Amino acid sequence: MKTPIMVPTENLKEEPYASVLCYPKASEAEVQKRLVELRDHGVKAVEFAGKASAFNVPVLGKGFVGIVVAVYLDGQRVALKIRRVDADRLGLQNEAQMLAQANAVHVGPRLIGVSRNFLLMQLIDGTVLPDWLDANREKAYVRGVVKDVLEQCWRLDNAGLDHGELSKATKHIIVDKQLKPWIVDFESASVNRKPANVSSVCQFLFTSGGAVSRAIAEVFGERKREEIICQLRLYKKDRTRENFNRIVQVCLS
Numbered sequence: 001m002k003t004p005i006m007v008p009t010e011n012l013k014e015e016p017y018a019s020v021l022c023y024p025k026a027s028e029a030e031v032q033k034r035l036v037e038l039r040d041h042g043v044k045a046v047e048f049a050g051k052a053s054a055f056n057v058p059v060l061g062k063g064f065v066g067i068v069v070a071v072y073l074d075g076q077r078v079a080l081k082i083r084r085v086d087a088d089r090l091g092l093q094n095e096a097q098m099l100a101q102a103n104a105v106h107v108g109p110r111l112i113g114v115s116r117n118f119l120l121m122q123l124i125d126g127t128v129l130p131d132w133l134d135a136n137r138e139k140a141y142v143r144g145v146v147k148d149v150l151e152q153c154w155r156l157d158n159a160g161l162d163h164g165e166l167s168k169a170t171k172h173i174i175v176d177k178q179l180k181p182w183i184v185d186f187e188s189a190s191v192n193r194k195p196a197n198v199s200s201v202c203q204f205l206f207t208s209g210g211a212v213s214r215a216i217a218e219v220f221g222e223r224k225r226e227e228i229i230c231q232l233r234l235y236k237k238d239r240t241r242e243n244f245n246r247i248v249q250v251c252l253s
């Protein structure tokens with residue numbers, strides 16, 4: 001990993017930082033506008049560090065909507081999602097609203113602030129699930145993490161909030177140093193669809209045949225695919241805690 005670089009907010013107008021702030025293409029007007037917006041949030045400095053990169057500058061994450069970096073408010077280190085200039089979203093406010101609803105059931109990084117181009121939230125210091133599984137095969141630890149993911153999905157289902165991207169959650173579950181999993185990125189979340197968080201995440205974790213489900217199968221032994229699918233079907237028809245518990249049992253016993 002590259003050495004972290006600390007850049008005071010006033011120096012973000014310099015390249016290559018201006019281009020990260022206005023990824024993928026900066027204009028002077030946009031840089032000025034974003035610097036004002038960033039100062040309004042009380043951001044004093046940005047820390048460029050992490051496994052991802054933008055214009056060769058290290059960042060915590062990069063997706064189609066945003067670039068995520070660590071920033072300093074007065075003494076507090078938090079995560080900042082920067083809306084890409086080419087994002088197919090006009091602002092981050094809707095994502096913030098969805099995250100706030102997830103927070104209400106104790107899911108997701110705590111929302112700190114939002115404006116058109118910036119979303120500030122609790123920084124999760126951890127590793128995305130596929131990388132975490134590469135390094136952690138201890139059955140008790142994996143069970144703890146997976147069980148907590150399922151519980152969080154149950155809470156989201158109950159709150160009527162569908163995350164929307166949990167069937168391909170390679171980048172959307174981060175495991176922190178205390179072995180707590182965090183579901184991130186609520187930009188595709190909705191309260192207007194039937195929630196399918198438990199089903200989607202079970203598909204991702206157990207039945208998809210992808211790298212994560214293969215790693216989990218290596219830890220727990222092959223699960224009975226049909227049995228899991230059958231339990232998921234029952235749960236879909238009747239979303240009760242009992243039916244949820246049965247899913248946990250077939251997946252993790």
Ligand SMILES: Nc1ncnc2c1ncn2[C@@H]1O[C@H](COP(=O)(O)OP(=O)(O)OP(=O)(O)O)[C@@H](O)[C@H]1O
Pocket residue numbers: 060061062063064065066067068079081109121122123124125128171172174184185186187
């Ligand atoms: N609160 C956070 N703390 C630490 N890292 C985070 C946080 N939120 C997001 N990240 C990292 O940044 C990456 C990109 O964030 P996010 O998924 O929100 O962006 P995105 O543009 O919507 O991505 P995608 O196009 O993949 O949906 C995440 O996969 C994750 O690794």
Ligand SMILES: [Mg+2]
Pocket residue numbers: 063064065185187188
């Ligand atoms: Mg996203």
